[in-house]
Amino acid sequence: MWNKAQERFRTRSLIATIVLIIAAIIGSLFYVIYIRGYTRQRSYLELKKATEETIDSIEGEFRTSRNMLRLTGRIISNSNDSLHSLRTNSYLTTGQVTSTISDIAILTPENKVIRxxxxxxxxxxxxxxxxxxxxxxxISSLFPDLDEPEINDIRIFVPIRRRGETIAFIYGTVTPTDILSAWVPNIYDGNAKVSVVERDSGKFIIDDEGRLLETIEDADIQISSISTDASFTDSIREGKRGYAIGKDISTGKNRYYCFLPMNIAKWELIVSVPEKDVYGAVRPIRTYLYVFLFFAGVGLVIYFLYIIHITTGSLVGIERRANMDALTGLQNRNRYEYFCSHLQQGTDGLACIYFDVNGLHELNNTQGHLAGDNMLKTIAKLIVEEFGDSNTYRIGGDEFVAFRYERDENLVRGDLAKVTAAIEENGYHVACGLAMATPDKKLLTVIKTAEEEMYENKRKYYESIGKEMRG
Known part of the structure; x- marks a missing residue:
């Protein structure tokens, strides 16, 4: 019968453990899928935010420059001065000084540029x-520079009108290099590459990789996946919004792309970032996830092996471990409560000694829990040497209770004084309480009396050293 009970216990424990492991594995898989999806979505949103920030910066600079040209053009329109006059020249000079563009000039109907x-x-x-x-x-596409034709410029044209007719255009010049160096914000610690494609022609008019005037079709961008229902080149040409993943030809590593239409012209802005930088902000989350899964897996394996180990032992051994304090080897609170429940009456001739360790919390905080553990083991050993391990219990973190069958209270107090002296010789201190049973007292009353004396002694101890007693 006993062997059958053991066998049922082993079988049920193993089945429960296997079910737990399977549930943990399935739960972990769902958790991994969720975290990967969450971090991917968060990374995409960060990429989109960086792209929108870049658009806002470039468009803001263009709008500021265009407003300045409008103001200057309006002044020239209302002045009735010759376009070649010194006053008109002063207007251009003032406009250029207050602008972020590199050059301001006037284009006449004869294709003459007044600088x-x-x-x-x-x-x-x-x-x-x-x-x-x-x-x-x-805002124009790329045109050769007037002085250095090998350099291409972008120009902002604003008409100069008099009497309802356009008599000339005032324009400001900016180079793609100036835009990249001065107008593009520092995103992804400078590891992002920014491109602007003219949607009608498909040509790069601003590009970090030097592909100016090349078409998007000729750029040899190897896209492996895209969020839109069109190809990468068609999505750019059609002014779509989306993401794409492609391979960097030079490094062979993945790059992530975000493309969004711009509002100031028929342009599409593309920001591309290496994969490691896209996931840079969320990489710690994934690292922690994998570390957690590793330790969780190790924990499950250890737990499984532990279950196998304890189920191969006897139920007697399990019961013994359940009633023993792992740190000190004393009987634990389970055994203490069992003892108390079976000895409510008939306590005549029983002495209860209640111990509470002073300074355990402070020792743990100052020297670590290992020092606190050594303290508890030393005190437990000294108590057991006097009162025996069959009558001594560790009932809490720093509380011990010992019983002795003895009618002479003075004799018990003398033995207790030996224990406290030995404890103090080891550099520790305990507060003690002693109560003697009588035929009319229940055990719980005796224990309560000993506990009250212990707390009074504990209070006096902390009062003597000038500290507040912990509860």
Whole structure:
């Protein structure tokens, strides 16, 4: 019968353990899937936020420059001064000083450019007044620089009108390099690459990788996945919003792309970031997740092996371990309560000695829990040497209770004094309480009396050292 009970216990414990492990594995898998999805979504939102920040910065600079050109153009329109006059030149000079663009000039219907230097420049073949006039106020695509044709510029054109007619255009010049260096915010610690594609032509007009005037189709961007229902190039051309993952040809590593349409022109802004930087902010979360899963897996394995180990032992051994304090080897509170419940009456000739360790909390805080453990083990050993391990219990973190069958209270107090002296020789201190049983007292009353004496002695101890007693 006993063997059958043991076998049932083993079987049920193993089944419960296996079910627990399977549940933990399934739960961990769902947790991993959730965390990976959460971190991916958060990283995409951060990438989108960085892209929107870049758009706001570039568009803000263009709007500021365009407003300055509008103001300067309005002043020239209302002045009735010649476009070649010194006063008009002063307006251009003032506009350039207060602007972030590199050059301000006037384009006449004869394709002549009036610059701050006062000399005219024939821009035929580079700028065409009629085509610019057809578009009205606008931000141009790339055109060769007037002085250095190998450099391409972006120009902001604003009409100068008199008597209802456009007599010229005032324009400001900025290079793609200036935009990248001065107008683009520092995102992803400078590891992001920014590109602007003109949607109608598909050409790069601003690009961190030097592909100016190349088309998006010729850029050889290897996209492996995209969030839109169109290809990467079609999504850019159509002004869509989305994300894409592709491979960097030079490094062979993944890059993440976010593309959004711009409002100031038919442009599409693309921000691309290496995978390690995209997930940089959430990488600690994933690291902690994998560390947690590792230790959880190790814990489950250890727990499984432990269950196997304890189920191979006898129920007697399990009961013994359940009633023993692991740190001190004394009987624990379970055994103490069992003793008390079976000895409520008939306590005549029983002495109860109640111990409470002083300074355990302070020792743990100052020297660590290992020092506190050594303290408890030393005190438990000294108590057991006097009162025996069969009559001594550790009933709390720093509380011990011992019983002795003895009618002479003075004799018990003398033995108790030996124990407290030995404890103090080891550098520790305990508060003690002693109560003697009588035939008319229940055990719980005796224990309560001993406990009250212990607390009174504990209070006096802390009062003597000038500290507040802990509860």
């Amino acid at each position: 701050i230097t006062g000399s005219d420049f024939d821009a035929t073949g580079i700028l065409d007044f009629d085509s610019i006039n057809d578009k009205g106020e606008h």
